[in-house]
Amino acid sequence: MHPGNVAGAASLLAAAPSKAPFYVVGAALAAWAVALAAFGATHPEFPHGAGGARLVVLTTVLLVAGAMTAAVLTAGDEGGKAQARPAGGAAPSSTLALAADPSGGLSYDVRQATVAAGADTIRFVNRSPLAHDVTIAQGSKVVAATKTIDHATTTTTARLAPGRYVFYCSVDEHRQAGMQGTLTVR
Ligand SMILES: [Cu+2]
Numbered sequence: 001m002h003p004g005n006v007a008g009a010a011s012l013l014a015a016a017p018s019k020a021p022f023y024v025v026g027a028a029l030a031a032w033a034v035a036l037a038a039f040g041a042t043h044p045e046f047p048h049g050a051g052g053a054r055l056v057v058l059t060t061v062l063l064v065a066g067a068m069t070a071a072v073l074t075a076g077d078e079g080g081k082a083q084a085r086p087a088g089g090a091a092p093s094s095t096l097a098l099a100a101d102p103s104g105g106l107s108y109d110v111r112q113a114t115v116a117a118g119a120d121t122i123r124f125v126n127r128s129p130l131a132h133d134v135t136i137a138q139g140s141k142v143v144a145a146t147k148t149i150d151h152a153t154t155t156t157t158a159r160l161a162p163g164r165y166v167f168y169c170s171v172d173e174h175r176q177a178g179m180q181g182t183l184t185v186r
Pocket residue numbers: 131132133169170171174179
């Protein structure tokens with residue numbers, strides 16, 4: 001291998017360890033295909049005899065098998081991420097925007113929401129005369145909560161790790177009445 005290629009492969013391994021095997025084997029397969037095509041095009045009698053043909057077929061099969069194995073191994077990691085994304089694959093927002101039913105019902109405008117992991121903003125609009133808040137919990141552990149407000153808007157921030165959460169109103173029995181939903185952080 002050329003020293004430059006070795007350095008490139010090494011930095012690739014360091015940068016993306018999970019994908020590196022696929023890139024390396026895939027690149028080798030691509031290089032082999034190009035070399036084979038170029039050589040075959042200029043040498044009509046290629047490959048020479050049964051032994052040469054067997055060698056060419058064997059090398060191709062090994063490279064394809066290697067690329068497929070690496071792709072499958074890599075896909076395990078990618079599959080988890082892809083599964084969590086909605087069709088369309090847009091990155092989730094860092095803001096959770098919720099509004100209480102403006103007519104005074106015990107519900108939010110959405111039953112489920114998704115935000116990006118990290119520093120998130122929770123923006124809560126409550127135009128109704130009833131006091132509400134937004135409390136975010138993972139299981140029974142509260143990780144964030146807005147102020148309790150009526151006829152107002154409030155924001156708070158929270159650092160949310162990936163996972164499944166619930167959001168609900170902690171005022172009186174509002175949660176039990178249906179003022180809750182699920183929050184996915186990823
Ligand atoms: Cu409430």
